[in-house]
Amino acid sequence: MENSLKLFSQKGFYNTTIPDIAKSMKMSVGNMYNYFSSKEELAKYAIKYSTNILASQLREINHMEISSKEKIFLFAKMYFENVKNSPEVIEYFLRVYLSNREVFKQGCEGFLCVGEFVTEVMLLLDEGAQNKEFRDQEFFPAFSMIMGSLGGFAFLSGEAVLDKDIMEYSDAIADNIYRALKYDE
Amino acid sequence: MTNNKKPTVVWFQAITCNGNTHSLLSANSSRLELFLNSFDLIYHPSLTIDKSLNEILESKDEIDFLLVEGAISKNSDFFTISDETTNVLLNKLTSKAKYLVAVGSCASYGGVHAKFEQNDNVVGLEESLDKKSTKNLKHEIINLTGCPVHPEWIIQTLFTLNNFGKMAIDEEGRPKELYSTLAHHGCTRNEYFEWKIEGAWGEKEGCLFYDQGCRGPMTHSSCNKILWNDVNSKTRAGMPCIGCTETDFPRDNMLETKKNIGIPFEVPTGISKRAYLSITGVAKTFTIDRLNKKLMD
Ligand code: SF4
Ligand code: SF4
Numbered sequence: 186m187e188n189s190l191k192l193f194s195q196k197g198f199y200n201t202t203i204p205d206i207a208k209s210m211k212m213s214v215g216n217m218y219n220y221f222s223s224k225e226e227l228a229k230y231a232i233k234y235s236t237n238i239l240a241s242q243l244r245e246i247n248h249m250e251i252s253s254k255e256k257i258f259l260f261a262k263m264y265f266e267n268v269k270n271s272p273e274v275i276e277y278f279l280r281v282y283l284s285n286r287e288v289f290k291q292g293c294e295g296f297l298c299v300g301e302f303v304t305e306v307m308l309l310l311d312e313g314a315q316n317k318e319f320r321d322q323e324f325f326p327a328f329s330m331i332m333g334s335l336g337g338f339a340f341l342s343g344e345a346v347l348d349k350d351i352m353e354y355s356d357a358i359a360d361n362i363y364r365a366l367k368y369d370e
Numbered sequence: 371m372t373n374n375k376k377p378t379v380v381w382f383q384a385i386t387c388n389g390n391t392h393s394l395l396s397a398n399s400s401r402l403e404l405f406l407n408s409f410d411l412i413y414h415p416s417l418t419i420d421k422s423l424n425e426i427l428e429s430k431d432e433i434d435f436l437l438v439e440g441a442i443s444k445n446s447d448f449f450t451i452s453d454e455t456t457n458v459l460l461n462k463l464t465s466k467a468k469y470l471v472a473v474g475s476c477a478s479y480g481g482v483h484a485k486f487e488q489n490d491n492v493v494g495l496e497e498s499l500d501k502k503s504t505k506n507l508k509h510e511i512i513n514l515t516g517c518p519v520h521p522e523w524i525i526q527t528l529f530t531l532n533n534f535g536k537m538a539i540d541e542e543g544r545p546k547e548l549y550s551t552l553a554h555h556g557c558t559r560n561e562y563f564e565w566k567i568e569g570a571w572g573e574k575e576g577c578l579f580y581d582q583g584c585r586g587p588m589t590h591s592s593c594n595k596i597l598w599n600d601v602n603s604k605t606r607a608g609m610p611c612i613g614c615t616e617t618d619f620p621r622d623n624m625l626e627t628k629k630n631i632g633i634p635f636e637v638p639t640g641i642s643k644r645a646y647l648s649i650t651g652v653a654k655t656f657t658i659d660r661l662n663k664k665l666m667d
Pocket of ligand 2: 516553589590591603604610611612613614
């Protein structure tokens with residue numbers, strides 16, 4: 186699956202063919218079709234697969250008994266580690282899922298394929314607001330504050346424009362996110 | 371009726387707004403008639419009857435069913451009946467009774483009166499009774515919570531106790547057959563709940579859970595199964611359930627759904643927040659024309 190994420194993110198959805206993917210997965214084309222009836226189906230499975238990796242990592246953080254501020258810092262670190270070590274997971278989201286919405290229109294509407302991950306972000310925000318670490322606001326602005334910064338930064342990293350290693354920015358980005366969400370007296 | 375002697379019922383009113391009496395009097399008329407034909411309502415302060423409360427207290431006769439409406443206090447500065455506190459009167463009456471039924475939330479646990487800050491001694495029956503007053507009771511106290519309680523629940527409880535001598539009750543003392551399901555069960559808006567379609571006050575369409583504070587999914591009651599006046603319920607009419615059968619009633623801001631960052635603070639009874647949020651996120655994704663349109667134009 187990682188290989189197909191890579192192919193899709195490198196070549197783009199339309200330029201990637203089923204034979205390419207089959208080859209990268211060391212499978213015959215016929216066998217591929219046993220699992221996925223089309224390239225679209227594979228792409229949908231891939232978005233679930235990649236966001237569920239993030240979801241299970243964030244779920245672990247959510248279960249920790251630490252402050253919500255610390256959770257934001259850990260989450261940023263975790264996210265950038267993925268950008269660094271398994272770039273295909275994040276790149277697939279940014280370069281394939283967000284740019285080829287028409288492919289995901291049916292069967293991946295709204296939160297359908299990314300639901301597990303969005304739920305974990307909801308729980309992170311909900312807990313922070315309940316302990317009055319975060320101020321009350323609407324969900325989507327808060328959500329995009331987190332994911333916008335992280336995703337945007339992953340994009341910069343992908344474009345190779347950063348001076349330093351991405352991990353070195355992690356705390357600064359987390360601090361920005363935290364300040365934007367923080368409860369004000 | 372084959373009974374020669376009808377079981378006696380005494381309705382005692384303590385600190386109350388009279389709402390449960392109103393509720394009883396609005397029962398389905400044939401059911402009320404059946405009740406009056408089957409039981410001997412020997413005392414009710416709002417109805418014309420032969421006996422006074424003093425006569426009841428002085429008489430040696432047992433009371434089969436003592437129904438109590440209203441909260442109880444020991445504090446004579448705030449409330450007395452003929453110079454006696456409701457606590458003293460309740461204990462005297464209870465010592466004569468076989469069955470004791472708290473009618474409404476105030477009698478069950480103090481209800482709205484327990485919020486009165488000037489007197490911190492306003493409680494429900496359970497807390498007010500001395501050990502020795504309850505010696506003759508044949509059953510634990512039955513709490514018919516509700517503000518007010520549904521008239522049918524009173525009548526059903528009396529018939530069940532009279533015919534079978536006992537009733538299964540939950541940990542709050544409420545009859546299971548009336549309170550084991552949620553107000554949400556039988557609500558005509560369930561499909562809107564499933565697909566997360568918000569409704570507004572008084573409208574036929576939509577669910578009142580998301581913004582209007584509906585407590586149907588957390589409230590043990592049978593309002594949507596045993597309809598009020600045989601025809602309706604709050605949620606069917608477009609008013610959110612305010613959870614009047616639960617012991618945290620009345621809560622603050624009852625017509626609002628408490629949220630943090632747009633996420634409901636409480637989720638329906640029996641589901642984890644994680645599971646609830648993932649289902650809602652997905653359900654909101656779909657736009658179902660039939661449910662998003664008005665039922666009638
Ligand atoms: S209005 Fe209340 S009781 Fe009815 S479906 Fe919605 S949440 Fe349930
Ligand atoms: S619907 Fe809710 S508020 Fe209304 S009477 Fe029933 S339990 Fe009470």
